[in-house]
Amino acid sequence: MRRVSFESLKDFxxxxxxxxxxxxxxxxxxxxxxxxADLRGIETHGVTRLPIYIQRLQKGYVRPVxxxxxxxxxxxxxxLQAHGSMGHIxxxxxxxxxxxxxxxYGIGWVSVKDxxxxxxxxxxxxxxxxxxxxxxxxxxxxxxxxxxxxxxxxVGNNPLxxxxxxxxxxxxxxxxxxxxxxxxxxxLCRKKGEKIPLGWAFDKDGLPTEDPYEGYEGGGSLAPIGExxxxxxxxxxxxxxxxxxxxKLTRNIKSLYEEDKSGIQGTCHSFMALDPxxxxxxxxxxxxxxxxxxxxxxxxxxxxxxxxxxxxxxxxRTELRFLKEGIPLSPNTEKELATxxxxxxxxxxxxx
Amino acid sequence: MRRVSFESLKDFxxxxxxxxxxxxxxxxxxxxxxxxADLRGIETHGVTRLPIYIQRLQKGYVRPVxxxxxxxxxxxxxxLQAHGSMGHIxxxxxxxxxxxxxxxYGIGWVSVKDxxxxxxxxxxxxxxxxxxxxxxxxxxxxxxxxxxxxxxxxVGNNPLxxxxxxxxxxxxxxxxxxxxxxxxxxxLCRKKGEKIPLGWAFDKDGLPTEDPYEGYEGGGSLAPIGExxxxxxxxxxxxxxxxxxxxKLTRNIKSLYEEDKSGIQGTCHSFMALDPxxxxxxxxxxxxxxxxxxxxxxxxxxxxxxxxxxxxxxxxRTELRFLKEGIPLSPNTEKELATxxxxxxxxxxxxx
Numbered sequence: 029m030r031r032v033s034f035e036s037l038k039d040f041x042x043x044x045x046x047x048x049x050x051x052x053x054x055x056x057x058x059x060x061x062x063x064x065a066d067l068r069g070i071e072t073h074g075v076t077r078l079p080i081y082i083q084r085l086q087k088g089y090v091r092p093v094x095x096x097x098x099x100x101x102x103x104x105x106x107x108l109q110a111h112g113s114m115g116h117i118x119x120x121x122x123x124x125x126x127x128x129x130x131x132x133y134g135i136g137w138v139s140v141k142d143x144x145x146x147x148x149x150x151x152x153x154x155x156x157x158x159x160x161x162x163x164x165x166x167x168x169x170x171x172x173x174x175x176x177x178x179x180x181x182x183v184g185n186n187p188l189x190x191x192x193x194x195x196x197x198x199x200x201x202x203x204x205x206x207x208x209x210x211x212x213x214x215x216l217c218r219k220k221g222e223k224i225p226l227g228w229a230f231d232k233d234g235l236p237t238e239d240p241y242e243g244y245e246g247g248g249s250l251a252p253i254g255e256x257x258x259x260x261x262x263x264x265x266x267x268x269x270x271x272x273x274x275x276k277l278t279r280n281i282k283s284l285y286e287e288d289k290s291g292i293q294g295t296c297h298s299f300m301a302l303d304p305x306x307x308x309x310x311x312x313x314x315x316x317x318x319x320x321x322x323x324x325x326x327x328x329x330x331x332x333x334x335x336x337x338x339x340x341x342x343x344x345r346t347e348l349r350f351l352k353e354g355i356p357l358s359p360n361t362e363k364e365l366a367t368x369x370x371x372x373x374x375x376x377x378x379x380x
Numbered sequence: 381m382r383r384v385s386f387e388s389l390k391d392f393x394x395x396x397x398x399x400x401x402x403x404x405x406x407x408x409x410x411x412x413x414x415x416x417a418d419l420r421g422i423e424t425h426g427v428t429r430l431p432i433y434i435q436r437l438q439k440g441y442v443r444p445v446x447x448x449x450x451x452x453x454x455x456x457x458x459x460l461q462a463h464g465s466m467g468h469i470x471x472x473x474x475x476x477x478x479x480x481x482x483x484x485y486g487i488g489w490v491s492v493k494d495x496x497x498x499x500x501x502x503x504x505x506x507x508x509x510x511x512x513x514x515x516x517x518x519x520x521x522x523x524x525x526x527x528x529x530x531x532x533x534x535v536g537n538n539p540l541x542x543x544x545x546x547x548x549x550x551x552x553x554x555x556x557x558x559x560x561x562x563x564x565x566x567x568l569c570r571k572k573g574e575k576i577p578l579g580w581a582f583d584k585d586g587l588p589t590e591d592p593y594e595g596y597e598g599g600g601s602l603a604p605i606g607e608x609x610x611x612x613x614x615x616x617x618x619x620x621x622x623x624x625x626x627x628k629l630t631r632n633i634k635s636l637y638e639e640d641k642s643g644i645q646g647t648c649h650s651f652m653a654l655d656p657x658x659x660x661x662x663x664x665x666x667x668x669x670x671x672x673x674x675x676x677x678x679x680x681x682x683x684x685x686x687x688x689x690x691x692x693x694x695x696x697r698t699e700l701r702f703l704k705e706g707i708p709l710s711p712n713t714e715k716e717l718a719t720x721x722x723x724x725x726x727x728x729x730x731x732x
Contacts, residue, residue: 104456105486105658134457135489139659162620175676177685182675190616192623200619202612227579234682254605260554260691263676264542267552268514271544271668274660279675306457307491308626316623323534323631324527324615330586333529339612 031354069346115146141275150203179234186265201340354380383706421698467498493627502555531586538617553692706732
């Protein structure tokens with residue numbers, strides 16, 4: 029497998045975005061976020077998506093130059109309109125504002141409408157870590173699930189993510205969507221001819237299924253974590269984003285892979301930054317985080333378990349390893365990037 | 381089954397608290413919250429707990445007169461110390477502050493340490509509905525679960541709750557803890573001699589079990605919703621409460637039914653209130669909530685499902701019914717309350 033350095037892969041992505049009409053400085057921010065996904069081992073949301081992002085820019089489905097308007101601002105609360113700009117840069121700018129508000133008020137809350145797909149949710153709350161703040165993001169998404177008791181795929185798996193600063197441990201980063209598994213996992217099982225366990229998905233009649241095709245591509249829906257509990261979370265996340273801003277509800281959002289001439293994919297997000305200095309104190313909080321993490325990690329392990337992990341730990345380890353060894357590109361991704369290179373007249377990043 | 385009116389049951393609880401040394405006005409607030417649990421059909425957290433609450437007051441395990449100190453205050457963020465006061469009144473006062481802050485700043489965030497068991501989480505965010513604000517609460521709890529990959533019961537099922545105002549529909553209230561089922565459900569299965577499904581609990585070695593006794597009373601632990609996802613939520617909720625305030629971690633919190641001479645049960649909570657006027661607008665938001673709820677409820681139903689519900693809808697219906705028909709007291713609860721009556725020299729509420 030071809031391995032490339034973080035920096036060279038980032039430069040490459042930046043060049044691709046610039047070729048597609050994105051300003052240099054915005055292209056750098058987006059490229060950094062995109063490659064950071066691969067660096068942390070979340071390759072489903074990394075450079076494998078570069079071709080579709082570039083294609084959408086070329087087709088005019090997304091705004092190449094970020095435009096964001098302040099619709100309302102009251103103390104620590106900000107309401108932004110993103111006019112169909114790229115999700116990555118929108119979320120980056122919105123989180124910057126939440127952090128700036130927390131600096132002034134102890135807390136900042138920013139809600140955005142008319143944004144788009146932003147990749148890995150957890151990277152945005154992680155921006156708050158530079159100031160030792162707590163970061164939070166919630167978003168709606170494209171349709172993935174049915175309401176509990178329903179059968180039409182009209183709600184999203186609406187992710188949330190938190191980042192918490194620490195003292196010596198790696199930052200604790202929690203990032204997940206509200207379905208038991210991703211649609212990608214069902215597609216993979218279908219390709220391998222494997223059954224799926226009951227509890228992963230429902231068929232198009234809204235009934236539990238063991239068939240991965242029926243559970244997603246055949247018109248079914250992903251199951252929420254904790255049954256009605258995850259369904260409730262999805263509803264709450266939709267309200268905190270699309271309903272609160274008057275933006276597009278999940279049912280009206282098209283996936284990255286669908287034609288969309290509206291120019292506004294329309295995902296909505298909310299962001300929060302919270303300064304621990306308003307409570308225990310910034311340094312004391314980080315020390316307390318370490319004590320808490322230690323108490324969890326050093327507690328007795330289940331039979332057969334080697335190590336207890338906390339959220340964000342696996343990704344942090346991957347990051348350290350890939351910084352040293354280079355980021356591996358799967359043969360398929362490499363092939364797709366090579367095709368993109370030819371059309372944009374840029375060069376693939378050198379082998380690490 | 382004996383049925384009693386909301387008002388008479390509330391008066392009765394208020395009298396009991398006053399007899400145990402709680403000031404009249406605080407006793408009224410606590411009684412209202414306690415009976416509202418029964419009114420909404422959440423009888424596990426209602427008057428069935430009155431005897432243990434009174435016993436703890438009599439034993440000096442909890443502070444009868446609420447004492448709360450502001451440790452820090454910065455703009456919309458408030459840090460409170462509750463000195464072992466009763467959870468119900470602490471959470472009520474803290475949510476009042478969050479709402480007052482949202483009035484001034486658009487958002488309010490209040491974190492509290494050294495509180496105690498507060499009953500039904502969802503009742504506190506519902507206080508924000510009077511102003512058409514969004515309400516949120518998160519709390520740690522007594523130990524219920526093991527870390528993911530662990531076997532020691534040191535983390536809580538740490539509930540969260542949201543309340544969202546609506547126009548014509550009943551308010552949307554989401555209130556849940558992060559375990560698949562409650563410990564009460566396992567105890568019930570054990571009493572009935574029933575097996576439990578895999579996925580509900582782990583035994584004391586941290587391995588999946590179908591035995592309800594092994595899964596809880598025998599030293600096991602409740603399973604988190606969505607496996608590692610629910611585990612992550614529990615961690616985040618602990619950080620947003622105990623770690624942020626320097627209060628008691630779940631592992632150091634004793635349940636209501638354990639002896640505790642420290643005088644501080646020590647649960648920690650955080651509260652948020654958010655004013656939709658900072659975003660879409662208060663009236664527009666409520667109308668948008670109705671449209672969203674309608675779109676969910678009127679979507680096609682799964683085969684065999686009669687109706688699609690949204691969070692808080694079943695509890696709202698129970699409330700309307702019990703206001704009309706009276707609140708039913710189970711024979712067991714009635715017996716326990718009768719015993720309490722004799723010792724406090726007060727009368728049971730009259731039959732409705």
